[in-house]
Amino acid sequence: MKFANRNVQLGENVRLGKNVSIGDNTTIYDNVIIEDNAIICNNCVIGEPGRAYYYQDGSYIQPETVIGAGALIRSHNIIYAGSTFGENFTTGHRVTVRENSHFGRDCQAGTLTDIQGNVVFGDYCKMHSNVHICEFSTIGDYVFIYPYTVFTNDARPPSNSYKGPTIGDYSIITVHCIVLPEVQIGKNCLVGANSVVNKDMPDFSFAVGSPAKIVRDVRELGGGGQYPWMYNFERGMPWQGIGFEEWSKK
Amino acid sequence: MKFANRNVQLGENVRLGKNVSIGDNTTIYDNVIIEDNAIICNNCVIGEPGRAYYYQDGSYIQPETVIGAGALIRSHNIIYAGSTFGENFTTGHRVTVRENSHFGRDCQAGTLTDIQGNVVFGDYCKMHSNVHICEFSTIGDYVFIYPYTVFTNDARPPSNSYKGPTIGDYSIITVHCIVLPEVQIGKNCLVGANSVVNKDMPDFSFAVGSPAKIVRDVRELGGGGQYPWMYNFERGMPWQGIGFEEWSKK
Amino acid sequence: MKFANRNVQLGENVRLGKNVSIGDNTTIYDNVIIEDNAIICNNCVIGEPGRAYYYQDGSYIQPETVIGAGALIRSHNIIYAGSTFGENFTTGHRVTVRENSHFGRDCQAGTLTDIQGNVVFGDYCKMHSNVHICEFSTIGDYVFIYPYTVFTNDARPPSNSYKGPTIGDYSIITVHCIVLPEVQIGKNCLVGANSVVNKDMPDFSFAVGSPAKIVRDVRELGGGGQYPWMYNFERGMPWQGIGFEEWSKK
Known part of the structure; x- marks a missing residue:
């Protein structure tokens, strides 16, 4: 059953690294690079072309798409041409990533997440299900x-x-929130559930409400001093095994 | 790669106009009309039958489905039988449109939008990603x-x-809003983010909150007199190039 | 067109009951049991393996997946291995159900619903579109x-x-709500639109707001004594045709 190579289509100039697996019914368009040990599951589209591809007669130029080493792209993902992903990018199902978006290493995008294009993510960002990231x-x-x-x-x-x-x-943005245009949320912030963030938030602030109000410093939150969270959580982080304090001394 | 006609299935009585393109792994059920220059991308289902199709023995009658000229239906859409779309209908990915829904010309439905059926849209309506339109x-x-x-x-x-x-x-309904049953929102209204509209809104009203309160006339909103928006925005509108004022004199 | 068996893949030890239908482009992985009269539509994945499947060399053991009799799984569903579904499970499109989730009989999951795994549902639960049920x-x-x-x-x-x-x-949880961790909502409760439930709710309570406040007993709600709803609604319920009162005497 696994990677039986049924109904797989590869475009021109597709470069596959060592030990890359591609699932059934998956289409890889032109100029896609998939690095070593990446796994692309069934029914995916990688390198989906922009609108001009469907209309122009031969003049459309397909930009390069790069899926970094160690990726796990689960089934029914659609990733547009021109986006790039650092090592170990992992997704749930039915994720859409539009064009010219750039992800650092070890990022995750949960099921149904919708990245609208022209977005920049750093390293180790984790989006749970059904997150919507607008352009820019x-x-x-x-x-x-x-x-x-x-x-x-x-x-x-x-x-x-x-x-x-x-x-x-x-920073942590919890469920069902809206972050309004141009808003700058600082470092180590926490936004509570169902909030609408319409103003900038300084570092270490905890805000909640619609519109969101800053109600506390995250370091003063109860519940055993969970925040900043890096001292209490290490799964999938570069400080896993050694702790954030030790890691940050490096 | 483009429209290679791999794993495409056409039902009976499917009528394709001139210059229609159909993507790989797409299924078009019976009695679908696709008009000139329409593009149906990969992995779509057009004319998905209702529940009775799966249970009745031959007595199910498949209603007609019409995709107007110039449509661009992106990949992984599911459009039920009995719905009709005016010219230039455009979608993102993974859109679902249930039965007996009727769209005017130049409408758009963003990625993940879910139209539940028995809905009527006028012309030039634009839904961004992940909008849910209930029946009726x-x-x-x-x-x-x-x-x-x-x-x-x-x-x-x-x-x-x-x-x-x-x-x-x-009218404009912004992000993360709920419009409750039977509510009538007038013309030229604006609903702010994260609002629950539980009462009728007269023309030109701006409402926000949960439950939404009418806080102003949209013509009094700051920010340079953006509303009514038609005087300030023309992309994709019939007044593009000539302006709303000139166009509305016709 | 119906169940033409195109591009269908069955794994090992897949057991199909009598009169089971499987749609085009559908993949059924190993150790899946599909009981009598079930209908699996096009482009589904049933028995999607967990992460270890993609990495381990032969040591991964695929758990059993059971789709009960009379199911109607519409197109583009992804159901993981290890989940079980009682009789007459019905879905919309693009539903995802992760591993080790267990559903009683006559449950429904609407389009885009995302069940994160390790969940237990009783009988006759109805999820409309785009519901997100977290683990546990x-x-x-x-x-x-x-x-x-x-x-x-x-x-x-x-x-x-x-x-x-x-x-x-x-109990009834309406649109755009958040139920926070460990919260216990009692029997016969009603949660209004756009609410954040952060405290336990006793039986028969109606709560609304962010955070939700209990504002009334559901039996005191206006509108003709709709609640408890079982006396006023019977479609798809075991008391259909005889009424809740008669049925509950049994």
Whole structure:
């Protein structure tokens, strides 16, 4: 059953590293690079072309798409041409990533997540299911984003002025939140469930509500001093096994 | 790679116009009409039959489905039998449109949008990603609906009484909103993020909150007089190039 | 067109009951049991293996998956190995069910619903579109959950302590709600739109808001005494045709 190579289509100039697996019914368009040990599961589209591909007569140029080493792209993903992914990119199912988005290493995108294109992610960012990242968002390193959270970029819709949010390292945006255009969330912030963030948040702030109000410093939150979370959580992080304190001395 | 006609299935009485393209792994069921220059991308289902098809022995009658000229249906869409789409219908990925829904011309449905059936849309309506339109909704012309907004039709769930909302021309429903059953939103209205609209809104009203309160006339909103938006935005609209004022004199 | 057996793959030890139908482009992995009269539509994956399958060399053991008699699994569903479904399980499109989830009889999961695994559902539970059920949730019998509602299990994210909510029999969670970790919602409760439930709810309570406040007993709600709903709604319920009162005497 595993990687039987049924109904797989590879375009021109597709370069596969060592030990790459490609699932059934998957289409890889032109100019896609898939690095060593990556796994692309069934029914995926990698290198989906932009709109011009369907209309122009031969003049469309397909940009390069790079899936880094060690990726696990689960079934029914659609990844557009022109996006790049660092090592160990992992997804759930039915993820969509539009064009010109760039991910650092060890990022995750949960089932149904929708990345709208022209986005920059740092390293070790983890999106849970059904997150919506608008165009022109900038996300730092070690950022967690939880289900049904939406980033927006159009302050007076509909307009032609798109400015996405910026999220600092180590920040956490929980479920069902909205981050409004141009908002800058600092480092080590926490946004509570169902919040609408319409103002900048300084480092270490905890905000909640619609519109969100800063109610505390995350270091003063109860529950055993969970935040900053890096001292209490290490699964899948570069400090796994040695702890954040030790790791950050390096 | 483009439209190689691999694993494409066409049912009986499928009528394709001139210059129609159909992507790999796409299934077109019986009695589907696809008009000139339409593009159906990979892994789509067009004319998905209703439940009775799977159970009745030969007595099921498949209604006609019409995809208007110039459509661009991106990959992994599922469109039920009995729905009709005016010219230039455009979608993102993984859109679902259930039965007996009718769209005017130049409508758009973003990735993951879920149209539940028995819905009427006017012309030039634009839904962004992951919008949920319940059965029996009525949407005018030039309406914008933003991500994760949900229309509902059952005031006392679960019941057998379904009455959807009605949205007037030129109105904007922003992200993460809920429009409750039977609510009538007038023309040129604006609903702010994360709102629950439980009462009718007169023309030109701006409402926000949960439950939403009318806080202003949209014409009094700051930010340079963006609203009514038609004077400030023309991309994809019939007044593109000449402006709304000139166009509306015709 | 119907069940033409094109591009269908069956793994080893797949046991199909009488009169089972399997749609085109569907993959059934090893050790899946599909009982009598079940219908699996096009482009589904049944018995999707866990992560270890893709990495281990032969040592991965695929758990048994059981799709009960009379199921209707619509197109583009992904159901993981190790989950079991009682009779008459019905889905919309693009539903994902992760591993080790167990459903009673006559449950429904709407389009885009995302069940994260290790969940227990009773009988006759109905999820509408785009519901997100986190790991370790426990749901009773006759529970209705409406679109864009999210259950969560991590009180201080990110952590390693996952505790899902518990929902009692006959309760209704409406649209765009969040149920926070460990929350216990009693029997016959009703949660209003856009609520965040952060505290336990006793039987028969109606709560609304963010955070949700208990505002009334559901039996005192206006609108003609709709609640408890079982006396007013019987479609698809075991008391259909005889009424809840008569049925509950048995």
